[in-house]
Amino acid sequence: MPVAIKRILFFFILILLWQGIVIAGIWPESMIPAPLSVAKELYLGFKDMTLVWDILASFRHLFIGLACSLVIGTILGVLLANNKTLDETLGSMILALQSVPSIVWVPLAIIWFGFGEASIIFVVIIGGTFVMTMNMRIGIKNVPPIYLKAARTMGSNGVDLFFKVIVPAAIPYAVTGVKLAWAFSWRALMAAELLSTGPGLGYTLSYASDFNNMSLVIGIIIIIGVIGSVVDQLVFQRIEKSVLKRWGLEEEVA
């Protein structure tokens, strides 16, 4: 059976089960709304464009934040890989920061930047930067020494060696870093938006929850999940796959 059909069947059965639970009436509709009423909320939201604006706003926050985190992460990663003292000091701090969940930064961001977009973008940047840093660092540290030796015998050194050999050799790690940075930023984005004053998917979600609109809450959760997996599979997995293939690192799948 093709994967697509398996998936369609799975979601079909899931929705049937969901509908069954609603009909059984174990929980009130205000806690578990019917699939159709979720669909209706989504339809209305898209029809009057509010959800479209929310999605666009969320993407704007994400792109600005992610772009900044990739730039900062790359620079930090390169610095850590090239400077031992920095690596031993700043590096250990970044490792610690990496394990701090992004939502922890939200209260701090609100105090520094208020409830607006600046706070959201700050949290998104924090969310993506450290994982990008650590991947870039390890990518540069793991460049096979034989490439460096070969390049040196061919007259490459210094800046030329760095940009023509070390950077390209580190690209597979960098791409993994970008993919993880996106995943982390996306999660951080939602956490930050929940406490913001909008617009954005997270903001609308918390707004819907305040007004007990359970159908919209679930609808937005579905949108977040769908966008997350679509971007991951259509954009990042593809980039990663093609890079791994080009670098000859892709394993043959039997």
Next chain:
Amino acid sequence: MYVQEENSVYLSISDISKTFQQDKNPPLSVFHDINIAIQQGEFVSLLGPSGCGKSTLLSIIAGLSRPSTGKILLENKAITAPGPDKSMVFQESALFPWMTVNENVTFPLRKKMNKKERAQSAASYLKMVHLSKFADHYPHELSGGMQQRVSIARALAMNAKLLLMDEPFGALDEQTRIILQEELERIWLETEKTIIFVTHSIREAIKLSDRVIIMGARPGTVISDFKVDLPRPRLQQDMAELEEEVLKILKVEIDKVMKEELQYAGSD
């Protein structure tokens, strides 16, 4: 008198030794008291049991690593770094996986030639190793032997005066090996390059070189250094006697390595 003699030598290796400091194990002495003087244009083969330090010696000559003691001069100047005067074919694949075959071969030519010259040069060396058709492929799409041929093309394209080759034909089938041996011999005869050639094949060493140097088991040194005075192209029957002789010397050394292995394995 002594100074004058040193002047006429192209590559002078005097009293060098190499010891690797290791974190957990005691320092590893690879070789010591190596003395070799090579004339410009000489084709020298280096033979010796696995692990005796042939690659280590080559990388010291390439300027990639330093000897622990001793002096090494190329045209009377100490070798301290790699340079355009020496090119190297590594034992393991050293092609850049993100570049096509063609980009790999033109890499060392970037600063020396314009685009057109680079393309021409790369094309001619790829043709020589019979890989013209694969110019736009990536290294991982090639077999091990094909990758090795690209590495040879890349090193030759540099057109350095000193060519260091670490088992360049190791992964090739007999046919291709013979063709490339002939090509290398031709290039060497035409260009007056100095070649230092590491191999495990006694026949290959005798067929190609002016001079064969044999290194002993680790911690070793040069145990034999002799000229091969046979007319070129060399014929099987002329080489047989010398092959026999070299095999005898090498066998003693390889047996030593084996015995040490057995002792070590037995001592656990």
